[in-house]
Amino acid sequence: MPGARRQTFDHLSADERAVVGVAEDYDWAGATTVAGSARPNVTQFSLRVDRELLGQLQAIAHARGVSVSDVARESLERYVRAGGRPAVANIQVSFRPDAGLLVQVEGGRAELAANRRTASVDERVPAGEVGPSTY
């Protein structure tokens, strides 16, 4: 048993050692080498999430008739495409609650900023002169 090999196992945490064991446990003489293979363009990993989040993913998946994996994958893709920033897909802003006006702005932060002037105009509309109560 080479000393370096035993030394490697000395650096395992106690939790790891309970799973991995020690160098002497392994059949080093019977090691098998496997040739490389084509690497697929997909890989798989598991994710630990809150039960509440899993429940929400399941509800969305059920409503859309897709799998939880599909919803999780799509969420990750959107997050990555947004450069790791929280992408706001749907912002709901209420103005002049006394007038019952509800403005719903679709899009991200930049789009919301672009819509600010419109929102300001809406705010200046006197109560009672607003047409439809909801847009």
Next chain:
Amino acid sequence: MATFDDLVFHPDFEGHQSAAGRRVVTVVEADQAWYGQRTFVRNRRRRAGRYLMIGRTDRGRNITVVVLGTANPGTWVAYTAWDTKPGDA
């Protein structure tokens, strides 16, 4: 001889390593090694860690990955990893 088709990653694959204070072998690096030429060393004891997978990343980092068995033959779970030292392989 077991078959080694698919590798999936334990949620704390990298966390196990950092908790032990080692330089982390990333999920991407372990995935690279899995599809290159690699050597499997069987654990003779009945532990969750069934095999050591010793391989090399695209950048030439020699790593050892501990893989656990699953209910699906051929599919393995990467549990933790470390840098392979000379004499390990």
